[in-house]
Amino acid sequence: MLPHSVGAHVVWVCSAWCVLVHGDVGSGPSLEKQTLDLMDKYPLIDGHNDLALQLRIRHKNKLSQVDPYHISEVATDINRLRLGHVGAQVFASYVLCGAQDKDAVRLALEQIDVILRLCSEWPDFELVTSSEGLKNTRKIACILSLEGGHSIDSSLPALRMFYRIGVRSMSLTHTCNTPWAESSSKIYPTYKKENNSLSDFGKAVVQEMNRLGMLVDLSHSSWATARAVLNVSVAPVIFSHSSAYTVCNHERNVPDNLLHALKKNKGLIMVNLYSVFVGCGPSANVSVVADHFDHIRRQIGAESIGIGGDFDGAKDFPDGLEDVSKYPALIQELLRRNWTEAELAGVLRLNFVRVFEEVERVRDKLKDSPPSEAEIPLQMVNSSCRLILRPPPALSSVIRVRNSSTILSAGSLLWMLYHAYLLLW
Numbered sequence: 001m002l003p004h005s006v007g008a009h010v011v012w013v014c015s016a017w018c019v020l021v022h023g024d025v026g027s028g029p030s031l032e033k034q035t036l037d038l039m040d041k042y043p044l045i046d047g048h049n050d051l052a053l054q055l056r057i058r059h060k061n062k063l064s065q066v067d068p069y070h071i072s073e074v075a076t077d078i079n080r081l082r083l084g085h086v087g088a089q090v091f092a093s094y095v096l097c098g099a100q101d102k103d104a105v106r107l108a109l110e111q112i113d114v115i116l117r118l119c120s121e122w123p124d125f126e127l128v129t130s131s132e133g134l135k136n137t138r139k140i141a142c143i144l145s146l147e148g149g150h151s152i153d154s155s156l157p158a159l160r161m162f163y164r165i166g167v168r169s170m171s172l173t174h175t176c177n178t179p180w181a182e183s184s185s186k187i188y189p190t191y192k193k194e195n196n197s198l199s200d201f202g203k204a205v206v207q208e209m210n211r212l213g214m215l216v217d218l219s220h221s222s223w224a225t226a227r228a229v230l231n232v233s234v235a236p237v238i239f240s241h242s243s244a245y246t247v248c249n250h251e252r253n254v255p256d257n258l259l260h261a262l263k264k265n266k267g268l269i270m271v272n273l274y275s276v277f278v279g280c281g282p283s284a285n286v287s288v289v290a291d292h293f294d295h296i297r298r299q300i301g302a303e304s305i306g307i308g309g310d311f312d313g314a315k316d317f318p319d320g321l322e323d324v325s326k327y328p329a330l331i332q333e334l335l336r337r338n339w340t341e342a343e344l345a346g347v348l349r350l351n352f353v354r355v356f357e358e359v360e361r362v363r364d365k366l367k368d369s370p371p372s373e374a375e376i377p378l379q380m381v382n383s384s385c386r387l388i389l390r391p392p393p394a395l396s397s398v399i400r401v402r403n404s405s406t407i408l409s410a411g412s413l414l415w416m417l418y419h420a421y422l423l424l425w
């Protein structure tokens, strides 16, 4: 029932051929075959990919200009996904922080449009919106995510509509704070937070995501926000593309105490491959990436680990891991380091499926809770781009009167009589 990849077949034939030619059955070729067999059985579910961003930048989202099997100057296309044994890709709908409080919602919808198009028009892809769909598809599964909470413009109704069109995961921030959550990055001066990294409205966002069955993604959030979310979320959360802070001390990575909180939450950290996060510099190699896996496994166990490559969201990737076709090199290195096949089956696929299923179970348990009507305080989001709707004075005074069941103040009584008079007149 798992996708059978043409690419894998080609590679397998080559490795068999190499064995024949060199008469070599040493550890190299057999490890390679073991890797590819394992990845045939457990095709990778990758947690983060920014192809849609590149389609915007390079092709203005005009899919008709693009050959799905070979896209130049990017790290992702169908040929390379097949070679990489990728069975499912979470595609990010990412909108620049500069659009916050402007047209972030429109831009996010446009990125979702291009992802939904490629997931339906490209024959190798299928959009999935449930763990069942993910497990059953024979194609490369597409999972839709929203990168950056600024794309919901502080609106739970907008969040719900994103869920309806297929979004199953959202990172609370990108590199900017939202009015309700804090980013790991300080490059934007917006919505400074002091001692309140997740506001009451932010908690309502997390609770509504739990109720909907949307994965809460803490990559890009500040550590304080991540801790606050882990305190509130009743479902497991993910870091869709973050690595280990102890191995490379970059603020986008996850420190050990947060890793332990994540384990308690039964969540998942999907290791980011970007050289700057894994090697703390513009260059890195497979071995350094594997050090992140080893470290996290020592801290919280292999069952908490996945892979979130971040291809096409950044420029410099480690030697030997330059694009989505190279994942087998990483799995082979982990096998060489004595990771078991069961551990790697989890890292490749089963851990993500488990978390997704648990998120759905929480949704099912909450099915009798009504949609949240929480609103962000107006003064938090008051900008010239927002139309402020106010009830007319007559209506608001009538509501006030209706609500005060015991004592009517003389003032509101007068207001009511005055407006009743105006209406009659």
Ligand SMILES: *[C@@H]1O[C@H](CO)[C@@H](O)[C@H](O)[C@H]1NC(C)=O
Binding pocket: 194, 195
């Ligand atoms: C934030 O916390 C720090 C350290 O606990 C404290 O010194 C500061 O006064 C707090 N700021 C506010 C606005 O509460």
Ligand SMILES: *[C@@H]1O[C@H](CO)[C@@H](O)[C@H](O)[C@H]1NC(C)=O
Binding pocket: 227, 228, 231
């Ligand atoms: C977690 O929740 C507890 C109990 O409500 C609270 O005392 C604590 O400050 C919270 N921690 C964070 C990081 O929000």
Ligand SMILES: *[C@@H]1O[C@H](CO)[C@@H](O)[C@H](O)[C@H]1NC(C)=O
Binding pocket: 284, 285, 286, 287, 288
């Ligand atoms: C990988 O990079 C590390 C750190 O730069 C270096 O020490 C190591 O020798 C490299 N390993 C390989 C196999 O190139």
Ligand SMILES: *[C@@H]1O[C@H](CO)[C@@H](O)[C@H](O)[C@H]1NC(C)=O
Binding pocket: 336, 337, 338
């Ligand atoms: C893997 O296990 C074998 C056998 O126990 C051992 O000889 C080898 O040193 C281990 N390799 C690594 C990288 O830990």
Ligand SMILES: *[C@@H]1O[C@H](CO)[C@@H](O)[C@H](O)[C@H]1NC(C)=O
Binding pocket: 378, 379, 382, 383
């Ligand atoms: C919103 O901003 C406008 C213009 O700056 C101001 O007149 C109004 O009082 C503000 N409203 C709130 C609720 O902050």
Ligand SMILES: CC(=O)N[C@H]1CO[C@H](CO)[C@@H](O)[C@@H]1O
Binding pocket: 402, 403
């Ligand atoms: C703001 C407020 O007091 N709202 C109340 C108005 O009356 C309805 C019906 O009695 C209550 O449900 C609201 O809480």
Ligand SMILES: [Zn+2]
Binding pocket: 147, 220, 241, 313
């Ligand atoms: Zn990112």
